[in-house]
Amino acid sequence: ETGVTQTPRHLVMGMTNKKSLKCEQHLGHNAMYWYKQSAKKPLELMFVYNFKEQTENNSVPSRFSPECPNSSHLFLHLHTLQPEDSALYLCASSQDRRHFEKLFFGSGTQLSVL
């Protein structure tokens, strides 16, 4: 276990649904990240939060909405997704943004959009 927990592990949703992915870390880290892992594509950085402030939005469509209420929790709210959004969504954390390469990943949420 890395200390980064993601729920749910699997999620199937329709294009009109609203759902949320949750990430929790108990490592005392101050930076949290959302990555998207699609088959045969590089891992894509979506959002970065450092000390609860969003520091990066990597041109992600507005149907993905992140929320970081505190340094230990990170959410990804999903609304009116498209089938091409089906992927593994990974949460990661690091001590802070400067230690971005020492990432601790969660196991991911496998999302299927029908």
Add this chain to the structure above:
Amino acid sequence: AQSVSQHNHHVILSEAASLELGCNYSYGGTVNLFWYVQYPGQHLQLLLKYFSGDPLVKGIKGFEAEFIKSKFSFNLRKPSVQWSDTAEYFCAVTPYNTDKLIFGTGTRLQVFP
């Protein structure tokens, strides 16, 4: 744009075979280099990293990687693979003095007993 290429998408080996997974990057300046591994059903974890110094880097579980600056490469090697090495391997690069971690597409390794 900066990118990382892993040309081997799927590698199948028998136990005790030698392994070399290719990684090339497109960036002309100083870089930091990483290999991550994702075992089936598990999280991504750091296998080894290169920042500076000896270009031959030793990682966990007998893995090593060699940075060849002239070839923009950071290939991963293991002299004798085991069934437990079955996993997906990701190369990643950070251009120096940036906070961008750029991943490759990954290589799926299957090792048969």
